[in-house]
Amino acid sequence: MSYDVIVIGAGHNGLTAAALLARAGRKTLLVERRELLGGLAASEEFHPGYRTNGVLHDTSCVRPWVVDALDLKSHGLSRATSEAAVLIPQREGRGLVFDRSVDRVADELGADEGRNYRAYRDFIDRLKPAVARLIDSPPPELFEPGIGDLLSLGRSALALRLMGERSMMEILRVAPMALADWLDERFDSELLQAALAGPAIQNTFTGPRSPASTANLLLAECLAERPIQGGPASLVSALEGAARDADVEIRTGAAVDRVLGCVDRVSGVRLAGGEEIAAGTVVASCDPKHLFLDLVPPALLPRNLDHSMSIYRARGTAARVHLALSGSPTFASRPDERVASVRIGETLEDFERAFDAVKYRQFSQRPVLDVQIPTLDSPELAPEGHHVFSIAVHFAPFEYEGGWNDEAREELYSRVLSRLDEAAPGVRELIVGSEVLTPEDLAARYGVTGGHLHHGEHALDQLLVRPAPECARYATPFEGLFLAGSGAHPGGGLTCAPGGLAAKRILAG
Numbered sequence: 001m002s003y004d005v006i007v008i009g010a011g012h013n014g015l016t017a018a019a020l021l022a023r024a025g026r027k028t029l030l031v032e033r034r035e036l037l038g039g040l041a042a043s044e045e046f047h048p049g050y051r052t053n054g055v056l057h058d059t060s061c062v063r064p065w066v067v068d069a070l071d072l073k074s075h076g077l078s079r080a081t082s083e084a085a086v087l088i089p090q091r092e093g094r095g096l097v098f099d100r101s102v103d104r105v106a107d108e109l110g111a112d113e114g115r116n117y118r119a120y121r122d123f124i125d126r127l128k129p130a131v132a133r134l135i136d137s138p139p140p141e142l143f144e145p146g147i148g149d150l151l152s153l154g155r156s157a158l159a160l161r162l163m164g165e166r167s168m169m170e171i172l173r174v175a176p177m178a179l180a181d182w183l184d185e186r187f188d189s190e191l192l193q194a195a196l197a198g199p200a201i202q203n204t205f206t207g208p209r210s211p212a213s214t215a216n217l218l219l220a221e222c223l224a225e226r227p228i229q230g231g232p233a234s235l236v237s238a239l240e241g242a243a244r245d246a247d248v249e250i251r252t253g254a255a256v257d258r259v260l261g262c263v264d265r266v267s268g269v270r271l272a273g274g275e276e277i278a279a280g281t282v283v284a285s286c287d288p289k290h291l292f293l294d295l296v297p298p299a300l301l302p303r304n305l306d307h308s309m310s311i312y313r314a315r316g317t318a319a320r321v322h323l324a325l326s327g328s329p330t331f332a333s334r335p336d337e338r339v340a341s342v343r344i345g346e347t348l349e350d351f352e353r354a355f356d357a358v359k360y361r362q363f364s365q366r367p368v369l370d371v372q373i374p375t376l377d378s379p380e381l382a383p384e385g386h387h388v389f390s391i392a393v394h395f396a397p398f399e400y401e402g403g404w405n406d407e408a409r410e411e412l413y414s415r416v417l418s419r420l421d422e423a424a425p426g427v428r429e430l431i432v433g434s435e436v437l438t439p440e441d442l443a444a445r446y447g448v449t450g451g452h453l454h455h456g457e458h459a460l461d462q463l464l465v466r467p468a469p470e471c472a473r474y475a476t477p478f479e480g481l482f483l484a485g486s487g488a489h490p491g492g493g494l495t496c497a498p499g500g501l502a503a504k505r506i507l508a509g
Helices: 012-023 064-069 102-109 111-135 147-161 165-174 179-186 190-201 213-223 231-245 288-295 303-311 348-359 406-423 439-446 460-464 497-508
Strands: 002-008 028-031 045-047 086-088 096-098 249-251 256-262 265-271 276-284 318-325 341-344 368-372 387-394 431-437 481-483
Touching: 002 012, 002 265, 012 028, 012 231, 012 276, 012 497, 028 276, 045 318, 045 431, 064 497, 086 190, 096 102, 096 190, 102 111, 102 190, 111 179, 111 213, 165 213, 179 190, 179 213, 179 348, 190 213, 190 341, 190 348, 213 460, 231 249, 256 276, 256 288, 276 288, 276 497, 288 303, 318 406, 318 439, 341 406, 348 368, 348 387, 368 406, 387 406, 406 431, 431 439, 481 497
Parallel strands: 002 028, 002 276, 028 249, 086 341, 276 481
Antiparallel strands: 086 096, 256 265, 265 276, 318 387, 318 431, 341 368, 368 387
8 A cells, every 4th residue: 555645753743744744635654663652742651550741741832833733622632721830949948939920930039030030031022923933934945045935034034133133132142152151140049040941951962051052941931832731641642633533544563664765766664574665755753863874775875964964963861760659749848839840950050060970971960850740730640649750860871881781770760869859858758669761761762863852952053954954944855755853943842843844844845
């Protein structure tokens, strides 16, 4: 049997691309190497009766136009009624509860810091329309631009110019800055700085004192909406519903081991079992290094692209620890506060010291932890009265000195529990099961090169042209082969934008 389109990978971007292409009348097959859908957003059992709500947690950046284009609301998708609050605990002190509200920051930290934060939010609000335009549009052709590319560049430049000269100059000044320097300019509170810095360093090979780390914060802030009710699992469920309603054929347990074709055109895929499936268009939502270095026949890969992929950086720096808990731990800083997100790292110095370790292929003695408690909003993920902690551990390198053996995993787990116990004394006594996923484990389970959850680092050079000049606009040097994963514009995270924009590009012809 042949198809118009084969989509490789049923993560959130693959589901998005497949559903949009099928809705446009393309006969579409979606193939997934694992037995479940969702990729990094898939809910999985890690201990009998306990489930995660995905490895990537933040659903606030899902693009509104994708929700509308696929009518995801009719498939049960809804936004939370308020923004998620984050607790930053302290070993000595009350910590900070942060939810982007100017009034809350003023109540927590005082009127002066409240005014500083209001000025910050006003700046982000002025920047947001221009960044959203860039993120929600395909990147322009930079080598041989047509009139449409020039118009797109012009509209983007105009959007920045309409912010006013002072704001435009501020963007040009701060985007290449180290995050710590910019936040030091604006805020006195180390806790507030830590609350803001989290999204900028997650899944990156940067610390707050790394050049251009401010750009990642601006990107995260400008994309943020209210999160999806029910988290990543709800997003996957809605996308699957939209894909099936559009008559996408979905096959799980169907790993692709070769993209078929000759010279400069693809003709389908071959599955690991030897089955060959024909299609005029192949859409890869897997990471680009895996696509070009593993799935495309080496003899066919252009030399320039081979070189581009060999130097494309995808160094995973985050591990995951999942805990099954028999009760609800209490955070000593705020024993009566009910928050589903906790960041353990009080200062930017904590972040920088944790990052230092990966430079030398070590994991941090005192890691920064992003703790999600999905059972507060989705109690069905654990037995009644029990809870799940899903913890992102910053920083741990993919290429750990000495290798990720059982001893190294146990040591990482021990350090995580020590940090957690400082913030929530007694949590160890509640643990009934656990799972440790190093970057090496994440690479093996989810098929992401280097264990990198963004399919490649979010550095300025790899965001402006992603993943390489030869395929920065979803099309590749092979006719009929397109990129639709987080390794394409606008990058990683749960946005659905790469899959949606790739589908638009294919349909535009």
